[in-house]
Amino acid sequence: MRSSYHQTGYVAEGGDQTVGGLPEAVREAWEERKGPAVFGTVNVEGVPNVVCVNCVWVLNEEQFVIADNTFHKTQANILAGSPGSLLFLSERGGSYQVKGSVGYHTSGEVYETMKRWNDAMDPERPGGGAAVLNVEEVFRGAERLV
Numbered sequence: 001m002r003s004s005y006h007q008t009g010y011v012a013e014g015g016d017q018t019v020g021g022l023p024e025a026v027r028e029a030w031e032e033r034k035g036p037a038v039f040g041t042v043n044v045e046g047v048p049n050v051v052c053v054n055c056v057w058v059l060n061e062e063q064f065v066i067a068d069n070t071f072h073k074t075q076a077n078i079l080a081g082s083p084g085s086l087l088f089l090s091e092r093g094g095s096y097q098v099k100g101s102v103g104y105h106t107s108g109e110v111y112e113t114m115k116r117w118n119d120a121m122d123p124e125r126p127g128g129g130a131a132v133l134n135v136e137e138v139f140r141g142a143e144r145l146v
């Protein structure tokens with residue numbers, strides 16, 4: 001089903017809520033998450049690196065976008081081909097993890113979208129790149145949902 005993204009979520013052409021790669025329950029948990037999310041990558045030698053991220057949004061049914069404001073190892077890992085893992089906690093105490101391949105954009109539509117959202121949070125944030133996490137696996141705790 002085709003849908004368009006609004007700040008409040010996905011609305012199908014007929015007006016129905018739709019579920020894409022991200023299960024509806026996970027998207028709801030995301031909307032009510034507490035605290036920063038945690039984003040993990042790995043370098044070419046397998047050394048993991050995790051960072052707190054606040055500047056992260058659901059881009060569409062199958063992707064999150066994270067603003068690279070001050071990434072160092074994270075950026076290097078992504079550019080070297082690392083997959084990524086995004087962990088967040090819901091208000092009700094569930095822990096959710098989304099895993100997948102990661103793209104990196106410094107121009108184009110996705111980059112401009114990230115810049116708009118990033119500027120709206122704080123225009124001083126540099127937003128030098130947009131890391132895009134593709135939703136390929138989704139877990140609630142140890143339970144695989146996707």
Ligand SMILES: Cc1cc2nc3c(=O)[nH]c(=O)nc-3n(C[C@H](O)[C@H](O)[C@H](O)COP(=O)(O)O)c2cc1C
Pocket residue numbers: 036049050051052053054055056066067068069070071072073074075
């Ligand atoms: C609560 C919190 C939220 C953060 N959110 C972001 C973010 O959304 N984007 C970003 O680039 N850095 C963010 N940072 C800063 C990075 O976590 C930090 O610069 C990190 O050390 C990056 O370095 P590394 O990639 O070498 O690990 C945040 C830091 C904290 C403490």
